[in-house]
Amino acid sequence: xxxxxxxxxxxxxxxxxxxxxxxxxxxxxxxxxxxxxxxxxxxxxxxxxxxxxxxxxxxxxxxxxxxxxxxxxxxxxxxxxxxxxxxxxxxxxxxxxxxxxxxxxxxxxxxxxxxxxxxxxxxxxxxxxxxxxxxxxxxxxxxxxxxxxxxxxxxxxxxxxxxxxxxxxxxxxxxxxxxxxxxxxxxxxxxxxxxxxxxxxxxxxxxxxxxxxxxxxxxxxxxxxxxxxxxxxxxxxxxxxxxxxxxxxxxxxxxxxxxxxxxxxxxxxxxxxxxxxxxxxxxxxxxxxxxxxxxxxxxxxxxxxxxxxxxxxxxxxxxxxxxxxxxxxxxxxxxxxxxxxxxxxxxxxxxxxxxxxxxxxxxxxxxxxxxxxxxxxxxxxxxxxxxxxxxxxxxxxxxxxxxxxxx
Numbered sequence: 001x002x003x004x005x006x007x008x009x010x011x012x013x014x015x016x017x018x019x020x021x022x023x024x025x026x027x028x029x030x031x032x033x034x035x036x037x038x039x040x041x042x043x044x045x046x047x048x049x050x051x052x053x054x055x056x057x058x059x060x061x062x063x064x065x066x067x068x069x070x071x072x073x074x075x076x077x078x079x080x081x082x083x084x085x086x087x088x089x090x091x092x093x094x095x096x097x098x099x100x101x102x103x104x105x106x107x108x109x110x111x112x113x114x115x116x117x118x119x120x121x122x123x124x125x126x127x128x129x130x131x132x133x134x135x136x137x138x139x140x141x142x143x144x145x146x147x148x149x150x151x152x153x154x155x156x157x158x159x160x161x162x163x164x165x166x167x168x169x170x171x172x173x174x175x176x177x178x179x180x181x182x183x184x185x186x187x188x189x190x191x192x193x194x195x196x197x198x199x200x201x202x203x204x205x206x207x208x209x210x211x212x213x214x215x216x217x218x219x220x221x222x223x224x225x226x227x228x229x230x231x232x233x234x235x236x237x238x239x240x241x242x243x244x245x246x247x248x249x250x251x252x253x254x255x256x257x258x259x260x261x262x263x264x265x266x267x268x269x270x271x272x273x274x275x276x277x278x279x280x281x282x283x284x285x286x287x288x289x290x291x292x293x294x295x296x297x298x299x300x301x302x303x304x305x306x307x308x309x310x311x312x313x314x315x316x317x318x319x320x321x322x323x324x325x326x327x328x329x330x331x332x333x334x335x336x337x338x339x340x341x342x343x344x345x346x347x348x349x350x351x352x353x354x355x356x357x358x359x360x361x362x363x364x365x366x367x368x369x370x371x372x373x374x375x376x377x378x379x380x381x382x383x384x385x386x387x388x389x390x391x392x393x394x395x396x397x398x399x400x401x402x403x404x405x406x407x
Contacts, residue, residue: 029263034252036270042252043282045243048126052157053235059213060236063229068205070173071180071197072097077166077233079106080118086333087121087241092341093298094118096172112171115301117341122329123283125159125238131287132162134323134339135301137313141287146313149188154227159237163230168194195226202229243283243329248403258403265400268393273350275397277385284328284404290381291321293356294338294349296372305369307339321379332402346398353386 063069065078074097080089082102089095090103099111107113116134123129132138139146140158147153153161167173168191174180179197203210203221213232214221250256258266269275280286289310300307310319323339336342337349342359351358356377365373389397 029267030251030257033258033263033266033270034254036276037248037252037266040270040276041281043127044249044253045245048123048243048282050125050127050238052125052238053231054239055216056213056232056235057239059209059216060232060234061240062206062209063202063233064236066202066206066209068201069167069198069229070097071194071201072175072177073201073205074098074175075173081121086330088334089118090335092117092336094172096169097175113298114169114172115299115307116339117336119326120330120334121237121241123243123327124162124241125234126243126283128282129287129327130158131324132158133165135310135313136287136289136324138162138165139313152188154230157231157234159234160227160230163233163237164191164195164226167198167226199224199226199229244406246329246404246406251403259399261396261399262403263400264393265396265398266403268389268397269400272387272393273389273397274385274387278325279328285325287325289319289322289324291376291379292323292338292353292382293377293380294340294352295342295356295360296376297338297340297342300340306372309339321376322381328401328404330405332405346401347394350389350394350397353382354388356380356382 063077065076067073067076067079069076079102080094081087082089085103091107093107093116094114095103095106095109095111096114097112099106099109101109119134124132130140136146137148138158138161140161145151145153147161148165149161154164155161170176170180174194180194203224207221210221210224213228214224217224217228247256247258251258269279278286278288278290291309296305296307299305301312302308308320310322310324311317313319331337332346335346336344337346338352343349343352348359360373362370
């Protein structure tokens, strides 16, 4: 893991970059930026890919797209993780059950609101990607594994464990019908009843894929468990949403150059903007948790416009309002941004780090909302990390971030 630079170190780096960019030629500037990227944990796409369970990808794709993964047949993984939205859904809060279509259409059709922004899937199956969801409720990054299963996780592969959770979430994929209400309890046994019913659902409605999966596992179809389903879905996600060659990767390997704006943005990322204090490592995320003052949009995970973030997973008061640092790959395709989707663009997402009030219309807030905003901003980790940026600097930083996009 990477330690945050202290203020003096950061000032020296800014001064060094300023002198270097003014005294050195283009070739010298490019070398400085390449070195900064590599020293802060960059890994090439080929170094990140894990070739696990590749024989199961075809069946995993079918289950990923099948609405029979939900007991009511209304929603699939692909409903919220949409190809033309960068594997997100293009709306602030996800739209779950009781709707139709995708994205905005589903939201307007009366779907149940899932009170968090849908994170993209790029690289979630890569090496050293160990922490999942905004609140890290699946977290293999430390010696003590954190998950809703306790220490008795269904798999030591964090992605497979993460796949287990959305299908047992009320409003996301489960409706509160008679069966769900019967097993609606915070226990592993209650979840296992739901998992068993999902397997039955898939045997009845995706029989060919289930037969092929059983054959590959060398077992009978009635011996399949949800772990087998989750393993195949994870194999598909790992293959389909692997990190691919980007303009930034080509630049690092010396195969192409960045534009002047992209170069300026890169120096801001590693210098004045101090983005690297959180967006470091192989995925441009340290996979840690911070309070970044994105305004809360919508009802919130904890209701009445409140989302306690990481606290919901750890019950540690120190984790109030903290959310996981998201990866930056394909970030140009996954708007809106922030845990509740309150930043409509990359520009606003950057602005939230140093001028969050620009995203808030205080005259439209009631007393309770202003109180929650005060508590949220009072806990902000961004105030001591991020320097003020001009509009031109933010524009250049956006151009640099887009070099991490790929097809």
